[in-house]
Structures are given as structure tokens and as C-alpha cells.
Amino acid sequence: MPDRRRRTVLGRRASRRALREAATGYLLVLPALATFAVFVFYPLGRAIWLGLYRTSVSPNLPSTYVGPSQYASVVSSSAFLGSLWRTILFAVFTMPAGIALGIALAMLAHQRLRGIQVFRTVFSSTVATSTAVASVIFFTLLDPQIGLLSYWLGKKGGAGILSDPTFALPAVSVVSIWQNIGFTFILMSAALQAIPDTLLDAARLDGASSWHRFRSVTLPLLSPTVFFAIVVGIIGSFQAFGQIDILTQGGPNNHTMVLIYYIYQSAFVNNDYGLAAVASVVLFAILLVVTLVQFRFVERRVFYAT
Amino acid sequence: MRAAGTTGRLARKGARYLLLTGAAIIVAFPIYITIVNALLTPQQIAARPPTLFPLHPLWGSFSQAFGQAHLGIYLRNSAIMTVAITAAQLLTSVMAGYAFAFVRFPFRRAVFILCLATMMVPAEATIVPNRQTIVSFGWFNTFAALIVPFVASGIGTFLFRQAFLGVPRELRDAATLDGYGHLRFLVRIVLPLNRPMLAAFGIYSFLGAWNQYLWPLIVTDTTSTRTVQIGLKQLSALNVDQSNVIFAGTLLAALPIFVLLFAFQKQLVRGLTAGALKG
Numbered sequence: 001m002p003d004r005r006r007r008t009v010l011g012r013r014a015s016r017r018a019l020r021e022a023a024t025g026y027l028l029v030l031p032a033l034a035t036f037a038v039f040v041f042y043p044l045g046r047a048i049w050l051g052l053y054r055t056s057v058s059p060n061l062p063s064t065y066v067g068p069s070q071y072a073s074v075v076s077s078s079a080f081l082g083s084l085w086r087t088i089l090f091a092v093f094t095m096p097a098g099i100a101l102g103i104a105l106a107m108l109a110h111q112r113l114r115g116i117q118v119f120r121t122v123f124s125s126t127v128a129t130s131t132a133v134a135s136v137i138f139f140t141l142l143d144p145q146i147g148l149l150s151y152w153l154g155k156k157g158g159a160g161i162l163s164d165p166t167f168a169l170p171a172v173s174v175v176s177i178w179q180n181i182g183f184t185f186i187l188m189s190a191a192l193q194a195i196p197d198t199l200l201d202a203a204r205l206d207g208a209s210s211w212h213r214f215r216s217v218t219l220p221l222l223s224p225t226v227f228f229a230i231v232v233g234i235i236g237s238f239q240a241f242g243q244i245d246i247l248t249q250g251g252p253n254n255h256t257m258v259l260i261y262y263i264y265q266s267a268f269v270n271n272d273y274g275l276a277a278v279a280s281v282v283l284f285a286i287l288l289v290v291t292l293v294q295f296r297f298v299e300r301r302v303f304y305a306t
Numbered sequence: 307m308r309a310a311g312t313t314g315r316l317a318r319k320g321a322r323y324l325l326l327t328g329a330a331i332i333v334a335f336p337i338y339i340t341i342v343n344a345l346l347t348p349q350q351i352a353a354r355p356p357t358l359f360p361l362h363p364l365w366g367s368f369s370q371a372f373g374q375a376h377l378g379i380y381l382r383n384s385a386i387m388t389v390a391i392t393a394a395q396l397l398t399s400v401m402a403g404y405a406f407a408f409v410r411f412p413f414r415r416a417v418f419i420l421c422l423a424t425m426m427v428p429a430e431a432t433i434v435p436n437r438q439t440i441v442s443f444g445w446f447n448t449f450a451a452l453i454v455p456f457v458a459s460g461i462g463t464f465l466f467r468q469a470f471l472g473v474p475r476e477l478r479d480a481a482t483l484d485g486y487g488h489l490r491f492l493v494r495i496v497l498p499l500n501r502p503m504l505a506a507f508g509i510y511s512f513l514g515a516w517n518q519y520l521w522p523l524i525v526t527d528t529t530s531t532r533t534v535q536i537g538l539k540q541l542s543a544l545n546v547d548q549s550n551v552i553f554a555g556t557l558l559a560a561l562p563i564f565v566l567l568f569a570f571q572k573q574l575v576r577g578l579t580a581g582a583l584k585g
Contacts, residue, residue, distance in 0.1 A: 018410070024488060025411030032402040032421060035458035040424045043435035050435065105333075108326055113319070121571075122330040125337065127578065128563040130517040132535040136542045136556045137336050140343075146352045146546055148339060181333060186575055239430050242519035246539050260430050260520075267434045268524055276434050284431035291426050 044284065050277035063274060074278040082254065083262035083279075086169065090258055091237035093173035094180070099229050101177065102184025103222065107214070109185075110192045120189070126182035131242035134179035139247055142171060165255045168248050172256055175243050180236070184229060191225035192218070231294045235287055259283055337560075344368070344553040351549050364550075371555035375544070376529050380537030381558065384516060387452045387533060391515040394457035396508055402458075403466025404492055408478070418467070424460035433524060440525050451525040452533065456515065462507050469503040470496055502576065509570055510577035516563060534559045 053063040054070055074080050105123045109116060126134070141149040144160030153161070161167045195218060203213045241260045244250060250257040250265060257265075259279065267276035343351050345363035372378045405411070406418045436455060445451040473496055481491045497504065522533045532540070541555045567574060 021409060022411040025405045025409035025414065028401040028405035028409060029417055029421075031398045032458035032463055033417065035398070035455070036421065036424050036460070038439070039436055039455040040427050040432065043432035043439065044427055046435035046438075047432060105329060108322075108329060111322065113322065113326075116326075119326045119330050121568075122334050124575075125334065125564075125567070127513075127574070128567045129337070129560055130519070130535055130563070132517075132519055132538040133556055133560045134336075136538045136552065137340050139542050140549060140552055141336065141339070143546070143549075146348075146549055148356050151354060151356065178333075178336065183578060186578055190575065235428070239428060241430070242535070245519070245523070246542060263430070263433070264520070264524075268437075273434055280431045280434055284427060287428050287431070288426050 047277045047280045047284075050273055051281055053274050055272045055274040059271060066274075070274055071278050071281075074275055075282060079254075079257075079262065080279060080282075083257050083259045084282075086256065087238055087258040087260075089169060090173060090176075090240060091234055093170060094176045094237060095230060095233040097173075098177045098180050098184055098233065099226060101181055102188045102229070103226075105181070105185045106188035106192050107218075109189065123185045124182045124189075126179055127186065128182070129179055131179060131240075132246060134175055135243045135246035138171075138175045138178075142247075159252075162248050163252045165252050168252055168255050172243050172247050175247065176240060179243075180233075187225060187229060188222065191222050195221050227297060228294075231290060234290050238283060238287055340553050340556055344550055344557055346550055348547045348549050351553075352546070367550040367554035368558065370548075370551045371541070371558055375537075375541050375551055375555050376532075377534065377537060377541070377555045377558050379529055380532055380534040381562075383449075383452075383531060384534040385562075386449060387518075387522075388512055388515040390449070390453045391456045392508055392512045394453070395459045395462050395511045396504065398458045399462030399466050399507065400492075400497070400504075402463040403470055404488070404496065406463070406467040407470035407473075408491070408496075409488065421460050421463045425464070430520065433520065436521075437524050445525070447526050447528050447531050449531065452522055452531070455521070459511065462511065465503065465507055466500070469500050473499055502573070505570070505573040506577040508577075509566070509573050512566070513563065513574075513577070 051071055051074075052065060052067055054066045055063045109120050109123055129137070138149075139162075141147045142161050144150050147160070150161060161171050199217055199221075200213055203217050208216070239260060240258060241264065244256055244258060244261045245264075248256040250261045260283065263276050263279045263283065266272045266279065339358075342358065342360050344367050345360040345365070346357055347364065350357050402421065406414060406421075440446060440451045440455075443450075445454075477495055478491070481495055486494070517535065518533070519535045522536050523539075526532050526536070538556060538559050541552055544552050
């Protein structure tokens with residue numbers, strides 16, 4: 001029966017091809033998958049696990065299993081809650097102002113004027129400054145002895161603005177707003193350019209004032225971008241570390257001790273890995289919720305658009 | 307009537323320029339004053355009223371920052387780390403993205419979702435165990451510690467898969483008929499078609515790596531492996547009588563990204579807004 005034999009040969013050849021295809025697929029995803037396994041999934045599980053062990057006071061003694069109780073005790077501690085509260089404050093100080101300024105600059109630069117490109121370049125220029133660059137610039141500008149801003153604000157001498165419990169967190173926030181203004185400007189400009197001129201022209205013909213046009217045409221059409229900026233802003237606020245480390249190190253008297261700096265200090269200054277692990281897991285959980293909300297929203301928007 | 311209309315328009319135009327200029331001055335001031343101060347002596351910087359324009363610029367602060375303050379070494383270290391991470395992320399993301407778009411293998415969907423899930427784990431949440439891993443590998447103070455944890459990217463994998471799915475089916479069929487294997491199809495057809503995405507993600511990845519702060523801070527503590535962002539922190543601790551060196555060093559650290567910004571403005575904008583527009 002030559003026919004049947006041919007079929008099995010063909011079948012074998014096909015399955016061998018499928019096998020080779022599968023091997024190719026796994027070979028291609030292997031580098032990414034292996035990296036994720038070692039540096040994303042394993043440490044995530046390990047952090048949850050470490051949170052169950054209380055680090056001993058002496059570095060030579062092993063940590064002891066205490067179970068979920070450590071989660072409860074850390075999460076209800078005033079140090080942790082304080083750091084969470086200051087992170088929220090930081091987000092509240094930086095996000096609305098940063099987004100409003102970004103929209104304002106984008107509106108300002110969204111007109112046909114000679115030389116407008118120069119202004120656009122200046123407004124987007126702060127994307128080129130890293131957190132460390134921005135922080136060191138302002139660190140020197142706020143220096144109580146030589147800082148120009150301290151001089152202009154009439155705060156020359158003394159301990160300085162960054163050592164003032166009232167002004168430290170707002171000052172760090174201003175630095176972050178400035179550093180992010182370029183990014184927000186670019187984001188909002190791109191969104192503005194996507195708005196069809198015909199819509200605004202129609203509103204103008206209907207006699208809508210410029211404020212009215214902004215309120216009822218531009219702003220609603222910007223809202224998806226604003227939402228994206230809010231999500232990025234929230235995530236960014238929870239990750240803001242460099243500016244704290246360079247400007248205040250969490251001080252004065254913990255007034256800028258945000259969650260991420262609290263984790264850093266617990267782990268790498270106080271060597272309390274158990275405590276740091278618990279705080280890390282909470283950080284993960286908070287950002288997970290934020291991201292899921294974003295995905296939820298995005299899904300709906302994509303659906304709506306098609 | 308007509309004249310009034312013209313002056314009115316002129317006045318409005320003038321007001322716009324005034325607003326734009328005011329905003330530009332405020333935004334650019336911190337960088338401007340950094341440039342000015344880098345060219346002054348520490349005594350001039352501290353003098354009041356302040357000097358806002360350097361009449362006799364001095365350039366020595368730059369070589370001091372580059373040499374004595376080790377900025378040269380830090381910049382080199384950052385360059386090595388950043389180029390390696392960017393190249394590796396491009397490679398692994400293209401590979402995985404291609405597999406998810408064009409190669410049939412069992413559990414493809416599950417593996418893809420696993421890759422997506424990494425986007426929900428912020429690097430900050432895993433620093434404690436990851437540092438232990440690095441120490442146990444004997445990688446503390448090595449470039450491996452700076453590079454290896456970041457050789458793959460969830461968002462990169464996702465973006466390339468989405469972009470590759472946009473490659474017309476007919477092209478794939480035609481390539482198969484011509485006897486193209488996966489490698490040839492990827493190199494000859496898929497990659498050339500997706501150059502804008504390669505550029506956008508490359509810049510996104512470059513910026514992210516260059517600006518890293520927390521991770522390099524906890525896995526290095528010597529001059530020979532310290533990156534420029536951490537070097538800046540060291541620099542800012544310099545004495546007030548070397549403040550010009552602090553300003554010069556800050557500029558040196560920012561310079562590569564400024565060059566990138568001007569050279570690749572379009573790609574940079576696309577890279578930065580990729581998440582917003584894709585999402």
C-alpha cells in the first residue's frame with residue numbers, strides 16, 4: 001500500500017517540521033524568558049517570602065519565621081503609613097500642577113508663529129535632564145550659601161530650604177515638576193496636534209469664546225492623554241527616588257521619607273530585609289492596581305475607537 | 307477700522323510672544339544658570355548681586371570635572387552600560403516579538419501573557435532580592451550587575467509583537483513561496499519595514515538605561531564601575547569652593563542626552579509617546 005506509506009512519511013515530515021518550528025519559537029523567546037525568570041518573577045516571589053521572616057537585630061544571627069504577622073505589623077506601623085502618606089502628598093503636589101503646566105505650555109506653543117520651533121525645543125528640553133541632573137542643579141540653586149534661588153526667595157543663610165520641614169517636600173516636588181515638564185509638554189503637544197482643526201473652527205463659527213472652545217472641545221479630546229499622564233504620574237511618584245536621595249535623603253526629620261526611600265533605607269542602611277520586603281510587596285500591590293485600572297480603561301477606549 | 311484691526315492683531319501677537327518668552331525663560335533658567343556658573347569662578351558664583359552673564363568665561367571647570375571629579379570615567383561607564391542594555395533589549399525584544407507574531411509553538415499565548423505580566427512588576431519592588439542575587443553571583447561592582455538584569459524588556463517585546471503583526475500576510479506568504487526561512491524573513495523584510503519602531507524603542511530604552519539611578523546605586527560602590535548619575539551625587543557633595551566644577555560636571559552628564567534630543571527629536575517624541583498612543 002504505497003499510498004498509506006506516503007501519508008505516514010508526509011505526516012512524519014510535517015510533525016518534524018512542527019517540532020522544529022516549536023523549537024525555533026522557544027529559542028527565540030528564551031533570552032527574554034530566562035531574564036524575566038531570574039530578575040522579575042523569582043525576586044517577586046522571594047520578596048513575598050522574605051516578608052514572612054523577621055530580620056534579627058544582629059547581622060550574624062539568622063532571621064526567624066514569623067509568618068504573615070510581619071505584614072500586619074509593618075503595614076500598621078506609623079513609619080510605614082507616614083511614608084505612604086508622604087508619597088501621596090508628593091503625587092498631589094507634582095501631578096495636577098505638572099499636567100496643568102504641560103497643557104498650558106502645549107497650548108501656548110500650538111500656534112502658527114514665526115520662530116515657534118525654538119520655543120517648542122526649549123519647552124521640551126527638560127526631557128534631556130535625568131533625575132540626578134535636575135536634582136544636582138536645584139541642590140546647588142537651593143544651597144543656603146551660594147544658591148541663587150535661596151537668595152531670590154530671601155532664604156539666604158541658615159539651614160536652607162531643603163532642611164526646612166515645611167518646605168522640603170514642596171521643594172522636591174518643584175524639582176520633579178520642572179524635570180517632567182518636557183515630557184508632559186511633548187505628550188500634550190502630540191495630543192493637541194491630533195485634534196482636527198475643523199472641530200475648533202466649527203466652534204469658533206458658532207461664536208464660542210476661546211475659553212469655551214478649550215473647555216468643551218480641546219479638553220475632552222485631550223482627556224485620554226491626561227488620563228495616561230495621571231497614570232504615569234502616579235507610578236512615577238511611587239518610584240521617585242533620585243531626587244530624594246540627592247536633595248534631602250528623606251530628611252529633615254523624615255519629612256521627605258517617601259515609600260521607596262523607606263524601602264531603600266530599611267534594606268540597605270538598616271539591613272532590615274524583612275521590613276523592606278513587606279514594604280516592597282505593598283509597593284508592588286499598589287502599582288498593580290494602578291496598572292490594572294489603566295488596562296481596563298485602555299481596553300474600553302480601544303473598543304470605543306474601533 | 308481697518309487700522310484698529312491691524313494694531314489689535316499686532317498687539318495680540320506681541321502678547322503671545324511675551325507669554326512664550328516668559329515661559330521659555332522660566333523653563334530654561336535652571337539650565338542657563340548652570341551653564342553660566344560653570345564658566346565663573348566659585349567666588350563669582352557666590353557674589354551678590356549674582357552674575358547672570360559670564361563676561362570672561364573660564365573653561366577650566368570642565369577639565370577639572372572630567373578628570374579630578376572622575377566624570378570621564380563615570381561617563382564611560384554609563385556609555386558602556388547604556389549601549390549594552392539598549393542593544394540587548396532591542397535584540398531580545400525583536401526575537402521574542404517575532405516569535406509571538408510569526409512562529410507557532412505550544413503555549414505561545416501563555417508565554418506571551420507571562421512577558422506582558424512583567425510590565426506590572428516595578429523594578430523598585432524587587433531590588434532587595436535582586437541585590438542578593440547579584441551578590442550571590444559575585445557580581446557586586448561589575449558591569450554584569452549593571453547590565454544583565456535589564457537585557458530583556460516586557461514593553462519592548464509587546465511593542466515589537468504588535469508592530470510585526472502589522473506586516474501584511476501576503477508578504478509572509480510570498481516569502482514562504484520564495485523559500486525564505488524565519489531568519490531571512492526577519493532580516494530582509496520584517497526589520498526594514500519596522501525601522502521607525504526600532505528607532506523609537508531604541509531611544510526609549512537608551513534613555514531609560516542612561517537615567518537609571520536606584521539600581522546602580524545599590525550594586526556598585528567604586529569609581530571604576532560607578533555610572534554618571536551616581537557620580538553626580540558624589541559631585542554634588544563637593545565643597546562650595548568648587549561649585550563651578552559641580553555645575554560643569556552636571557552639564558557634562560546631561561550633554562549626551564541633549565545631543566540625542568537634537569539629533570533624533572522625531573524618534574524621541576515617538577519613543578516617549580509610544581505608550582500613550584499605543585495604549
